[in-house]
Amino acid sequence: MTHSANPPLQQLSEWQQFVLAAKAAKVDASETHILPAAGLSVDLTGQVYSAELQAAGQALLEARDFDNKRAQLFSGAAVNHTENRAAWHTMLRAVAPSQEVALERQRVNDFVRKADSERRWRDIVHIGIGGSDWGVRLAVAGFGYARSWRQVRFAANIDGHAIEGALSGLNPHDTLIVLASKSFTTAETLENGQRALEWLRSAGVEDPYSNVAAVTARPDLAAQWGVPDTQIFKLWDWVGGRFSLWSSVSLTTALTVGSDIVAGMQMGASAMDTHFAQTPFERNVPIQMALSGVVNRSVLGYGSLNIAPYDFRLTNLVPYLQQLEMESLGKSVDDSGRPVQVPTGPAVWGMPGTDAQHTFFQWLHQGSDGAPVDFIICQTAHHRWPDHHLMLIANCLAQREALMQGKDYETALNECLQAGLSLEQAQEQAHHRVHPGGRPSTLIVLPRLSPYALGALLALYEHKVFVQGVVWGINPFDQWGVEYGKVLAHGIAAALRGESTASDTHDASTTYWVQHLRQP
Numbered sequence: 001m002t003h004s005a006n007p008p009l010q011q012l013s014e015w016q017q018f019v020l021a022a023k024a025a026k027v028d029a030s031e032t033h034i035l036p037a038a039g040l041s042v043d044l045t046g047q048v049y050s051a052e053l054q055a056a057g058q059a060l061l062e063a064r065d066f067d068n069k070r071a072q073l074f075s076g077a078a079v080n081h082t083e084n085r086a087a088w089h090t091m092l093r094a095v096a097p098s099q100e101v102a103l104e105r106q107r108v109n110d111f112v113r114k115a116d117s118e119r120r121w122r123d124i125v126h127i128g129i130g131g132s133d134w135g136v137r138l139a140v141a142g143f144g145y146a147r148s149w150r151q152v153r154f155a156a157n158i159d160g161h162a163i164e165g166a167l168s169g170l171n172p173h174d175t176l177i178v179l180a181s182k183s184f185t186t187a188e189t190l191e192n193g194q195r196a197l198e199w200l201r202s203a204g205v206e207d208p209y210s211n212v213a214a215v216t217a218r219p220d221l222a223a224q225w226g227v228p229d230t231q232i233f234k235l236w237d238w239v240g241g242r243f244s245l246w247s248s249v250s251l252t253t254a255l256t257v258g259s260d261i262v263a264g265m266q267m268g269a270s271a272m273d274t275h276f277a278q279t280p281f282e283r284n285v286p287i288q289m290a291l292s293g294v295v296n297r298s299v300l301g302y303g304s305l306n307i308a309p310y311d312f313r314l315t316n317l318v319p320y321l322q323q324l325e326m327e328s329l330g331k332s333v334d335d336s337g338r339p340v341q342v343p344t345g346p347a348v349w350g351m352p353g354t355d356a357q358h359t360f361f362q363w364l365h366q367g368s369d370g371a372p373v374d375f376i377i378c379q380t381a382h383h384r385w386p387d388h389h390l391m392l393i394a395n396c397l398a399q400r401e402a403l404m405q406g407k408d409y410e411t412a413l414n415e416c417l418q419a420g421l422s423l424e425q426a427q428e429q430a431h432h433r434v435h436p437g438g439r440p441s442t443l444i445v446l447p448r449l450s451p452y453a454l455g456a457l458l459a460l461y462e463h464k465v466f467v468q469g470v471v472w473g474i475n476p477f478d479q480w481g482v483e484y485g486k487v488l489a490h491g492i493a494a495a496l497r498g499e500s501t502a503s504d505t506h507d508a509s510t511t512y513w514v515q516h517l518r519q520p
């Protein structure tokens with residue numbers, strides 16, 4: 001794809017109109033703004049809204065050549081122009097995928113079916129990091145109720161405690177090590193893989209490599225490493241690392257919770273793809289969420305986005321979305337290398353409710369900055385205590401209402417008087433009980449935590465991020481900021497090993513710590 005330069009955002013009259021409309025728009029909690037998408041209900045009532053803002057948003061997307069860019073995404077064009085490759089994760093979950101994708105899906109399913117029928121691999125150790133890790137952790141934790149005879153452990157971090165903990169207590173003779181790495185060059189994954197191999201060897205596993213499977217876009221490197229060809233599963237250069245959940249990386253998910261769960265997630269994601277590709281602007285949920293996010297970040301100045309899944313099983317959704325959003329949008333130059341000049345991707349953070357309420361919600365309600373919140377909840381739960389679920393829902397709705405509506409001084413004052421405080425005490429106390437309100441939020445309701453719904457939810461965020469990349473004019477598919485640190489770590493590791501002198505290339509403080517932390 002030849003990359004056509006975008007005009008700078010701030011020079012666009014459509015952007016200026018959008019900013020003006022956003023500043024004039026309000027949160028109107030008296031009318032709901034709820035949109036369906038691939039089985040999810042997304043309530044945007046807590047975001048600023050007006051007919052003028054909608055029109056300005058539509059004009060802005062047109063000025064950014066959005067329809068064409070979306071079509072390129074879905075057609076497998078090289079939308080990742082700084083790396084000259086596609087970001088074709090939608091193909092991985094397509095209902096009618098290409099032959100090579102269908103074949104690889106089949107290979108994964110056959111491997112799982114055989115292992116199941118032989119009752120082989122009681123334990124799985126999944127070794128991978130970032131996109132080769134979080135999606136699998138998320139799916140396994142989300143659907144852990146589905147199957148239980150196999151257990152899975154994860155090792156991502158280079159910290160030796162991670163792999164030590166992952167291997168501890170397992171039976172090496174019935175453990176499958178899954179090495180997931182698109183590049184098959186990631187230091188953490190290869191080092192942890194070596195420890196696993198040593199562990200198999202020292203336990204007397206006759207052919208340790210037969211206990212290893214690999215998922216990678218570099219089957220040649222995996223084969224050189226020693227993984228048998230029949231246990232190497234492919235992904236492709238055109239799959240971004242943080243989207244690889246949809247690829248054979250789901251081997252571990254399939255072995256642990258079932259191939260049908262992987263298929264269900266793909267179907268849900270594919271349904272969201274169709275929604276994103278075909279639904280008109282005003283009902284297109286990824287677009288609407290994206291524009292709310294742009295308003296919050298670039299116009300209202302919120303520096304972060306809080307993710308609050310009111311579902312304990314979705315704990316890993318937060319780091320999953322952190323990587324998706326922050327690796328994609330944590331950039332400040334546009335497609336042509338010019339500074340974007342408005343704040344771009346927010347910091348993403350969060351924790352499941354209700355834990356979050358007792359950790360940082362105070363700051364969200366009354367802190368000086370606040371942050372938009374994405375509340376996520378399932379209509380029904382899988383456990384057998386309806387009252388727990390009722391309370392969970394009540395808490396979620398209550399927090400959202402408090403952020404949206406706030407509590408004014410008069411109400412707080414009355415509350416204090418009714419609690420028996422004197423007028424003087426009440427007047428002083430009431431200030432502390434005021435909630436400013438008007439703080440933006442979105443509520444996403446899943447019918448239940450089905451594979452389909454989770455797939456749709458993840459694809460929703462992927463497309464939202466894509467739209468925001470188009471508006472800000474940045475490439476959401478590269479991650480040069482991560483690469484630089486990897487290179488520096490290489491040099492520092494050499495200096496820590498005494499193979500080079502840190503003072504040649506590093507600053508004074510780094511040199512000091514290299515000398516003091518040098519390993520014996």
Ligand SMILES: O=P(O)(O)OC[C@H]1O[C@](O)(CO)[C@@H](O)[C@@H]1O
Binds near residue numbers: 132189
């Ligand atoms: O799958 P790989 O190549 O080992 O990379 C792991 C992760 O490293 C990154 O390249 C940078 O964090 C991610 O995009 C990727 O998910």
